[in-house]
Amino acid sequence: MTKAQPPTSFPPQAPEAPGPGEALDLDQPALYLNRELSQLEFNFRVLAQAMDERVPILERLRYLCISCTNLDEFFEIRVAAVRHQLQFGGPLSPDGLPPTLAMKAIHQRAADLVEQQYRYWNDVLRPSLADSGIRILGPAAWNARQKRWLQKYFRDEILPVLSPLGLDPAHPFPRILNKSLNIVVVLKGKDAFGRAGHLAIVRAPRSLPRIIQVPASVSGGEHDFVLLSGVLSSFVDELFPGMQVKGAYQFRVTRNSELFVDEEEVENLAHALKDELAGRGFRHAVRLEIAENCPKAITAELLKNFELPETALYRINGPVNLNRVTQVYDLVDRPELKFPPFKPRQNHFDAESPFDTIREGDVLLHHPFDSFSSVLELLQQAATDTNVLAIKQTLYRTGADSPMVEKLIQAARNGKDVTVVVELRARFDEEANIRLADQLQEAGVQVVYGVVGYKTHAKMMLIVRREPGGLRRYAHLGTGNYHPGTAKVYTDIGLMTARPTVTADVHQLFQQLSGLAPLIKLNCLLQSPFTLHAGLLKRIAREAALARSGKPGRIIAKLNAINEAEVIHALYDASRAGVQIDLIVRGACGLRPGVPGVSENIRVRSIIGRFLEHSRVYFFGNEGKPELFCSSADWLERNLLRRVETCFPILDPELFARVYEEELANYLADNTHAWALQPDGSYARLEPEDGAMPHSAQQALLAKLCN
Structure with a gap:
């Protein structure tokens, strides 16, 4: 066994065993681990995958970026919840850790994680990528030819879309979007209006690529990349002619991304969510990441602006948006540096029709080892089979341009009665699901938003078909979303069945979701x-x-x-x-x-x-x-x-x-x-x-x- 880093659990030690005749309180806080700290530990295990030399180098890069993306979401949701509890109170979790101590422990452990991420990136992974012919070049490594090309790229592709903002009484600190890349610039001198320079903010628009590939004809290497943050910092002086740039420091702020909609008080959940989504990117800040060499006076000013304590500050020895480097994985076509491809099992239906196979016996799918195409095939058959009368389905996450949605729309246009329960509150997919609901409704699909106060996280599909013996139901139940993309990288179980006891339960569940049904008694489902x-x-x-x-x-x-x-x-x-x-x-x-x-x-x-x-x-x-x-x-x-x-x-x-x-x-x-x-x-x-x-x-x- 190889031990990981020591935890910051509370209390640090589990209680001792009770003595003879002693009663034991199984609800005592010492018997429970803090959820937030436990979630942080998960990201250390992901980072360990990045550090595992048995893993191909580009996969190790991907794991590093996953650990960074996970940490972003951790701050957006989990830390935001603790800060909310710190401000407004609320019941403690079973571990009994007060929010003040929780925030301190989270900061210590998160700082450990960030330090390990960037040390590994700088000292091991980046040099190893270079040894494999994949170079992520910082400004200090640019040769004269690369620098000329990048300067021209800056002038032609970047500078025209930038809008630098000098800070003065007429130009207060701008609104900074959640997780966006920004540069704080320290200036000296006066501009054309005679205004003395002090600080300016340069925001990188979303339209700009965060990773720039340098042509091989310029760089000499087929896979040479630079980060947008490095280009902005190197040529930012061109935005302030006549003034002296004393320093340029990248920073990024993470904000609370949990949506708060009082569902009891809204008449239209979709409209209410649209209003909330419009302001999500500018909610209360929970973390500030800034270049390691940024002067203390500048960081103090940024912390003050974002109303953050010192414990929310993370100094970064590298790009503040390291997770963006994951784009290199897709840009480099080097199969030998990735996991070997595999071909999932296909053709799970022995008979001519999926319905014939399922009627003969249950069909089990274990994704990603079994292809998700069988689920799509079942839905496609249902959409075109003249004997199919109705299709009911839950959708939590589907992905962009989902083939599931296409087939549901096709079914509705073919005259099937199609009902879809769309969960609008699927975290970070709210906007996509609102668009999805609109798209389905326009095609004649009956869309249901679920139950007020309860997210519909169930994964189920029901098909009603007319057969010689009468109407028969077919169901698909799963542990994962109806998302062909995640079905290739998530392990999940799916079950197709025509068992009357199961399909009757699924029918009742859909009735309960779409109507105002009373509490129901199910045959075998929980x-x-x-x-x-x-x-x-x-x-x-x-x-x-x-x-x-x-x-x-x-x-x-x-x-x-x-x-x-x-x-x-x-x-x-x-x-x-x-x-x-x-x-x-x-x-x-x-x-x-x-x-x-x-x-x-x-x-x-x-x-x-x-x-x-x-x-x-x-x-x-x-x-x-x-x-x-x-x-x-x-x-x-x-x-x-x-x-x-x-x-x-x-x-x-x-x-x-x-x-x-x-x-x-x-x-x-x-x-x-x-x-x-x-x-x-x-x-x-x-x-x-x-x-x-x-x-x-x-x-x-x-x-x-x-x-």
Whole structure:
């Protein structure tokens, strides 16, 4: 095992085991890890992938940029929430960490992450890329010919679209857009009007490329790139003729990006969201990134302008928007420097029609190893089949120019009754989903925005078809979005079925979402916010009762995150009863494993690999009659109590065995990309024990399922 950096959890140590006869309070804060700090730890594991020399160099670049993008979102959402709590109060999370201490701990750990990101970029990754013929050139490395070409590029392509703003009483500090690239310029002298220069702000418009490729005829290298920030800083003096530029320093401000819409008070959610989106880029600041060499007086002025404390400042030894370097991955066509391509399994329908195959038996898809094209094929068949009467579908994230949307529109134009539940509040996809809703409505699709106060995060599709025996329903249920792009890089489970008990449940769920239906009783599905939380607690308690009676108790769950206090409490209680519990949790985990007398029977691991682990699978031993569910829901408070989610059983014995083997046993055997969560909140990377064969869960699936 190789330990990661020490955590900043609170309290730093788990409680001691209770003495004989002592009662144990399973709700005490010391038994819970802070969600924000746990989420930060996930990004250290992503960064470790960038540092892994077994990973191809361009993939390592991509991992570094992912860790930067993740950190942006962390500040926009998680840190923004803590700052809101600091300002306005609110209930503490189960770990009991007050917002003042949370902000201090977050800053310390985030500063560690930023320092490691840029040290690795400057000292290792950038030189290694250069050794592979991919150079990201800073101003100090430009030769005379490169500098002349870049100066001409600046004058022809950049300067005409810039609007520098000198700061004076008539020109106050401009509004700075969230995560935009800016240069603060220190000036000396007077302009044509006799105004004395002091400071100016140069904003880089969104229309300008952040990565500029220098032609090989100029640079001599086929893959030579420069950053826009370097070009702006080097030639910014041309914007201020007659004045002396004493310094130019890049900076970037991150703002609160959570939208606040009081759904009870609006008549039209789409219009209300449009109004909120217009101001999202200029909400309260939560972080300031600035060039490392920027004078303290300038940083103090920027902090004052953005109303930020010193703890929100991050000095950067490199580009403030390092995540933009990910464009190099797409610009460089060097297959040998990337993961080898794979061909997912196709043709999941044995019969002439997908409906014939599904009617014969359930069809399981394990993305990305199984192609998403089968979902598209099913929807395409439904759109053109004259026997199909209706299609109902949920859409949370679909991507630009989605083929799913095209087929739904085609179905509506072919006279099918098409109803789509579009979640307008899918974070960072709100604007795209509003456009999507408008597009569907214009084509005659009935669009539903879900339930007030509850995001519709469920992934389900229902097709109603007239057949010789009467109307038959076909359903698709999944753990991931109907997004062909993410289906290539996220691991997810999809199930196609014509089982009447399942399809009747899906029908009722759609009725509930589109109408004003009462609480419904489902045959075999669990749903949030009504039965999933209680169903989990019931099954965990059942395993605990089995263990207390001397029978084996077993729970395995694969999740993205867990923080719901009642579920963690129940898992602790089951562990104390003797239930063996394995949790495969990719990201934040609020549960402390391995605490004597509390959770010594709980093991938590995180898998970080080529694909983003996204599937949610729950297994309960149930005294030899095991249950296995797949779900759209993590074990988070929001998913279990404040969202519309689905949880569906795998009822076919062969598919049950396949999901258990591929998604659970396979990942519990991983000893190359697995990280074990320690009781103190740190993670240790697992390595093969002496004599053991290395096993990568994702690589095993590629070898087993793909060509």
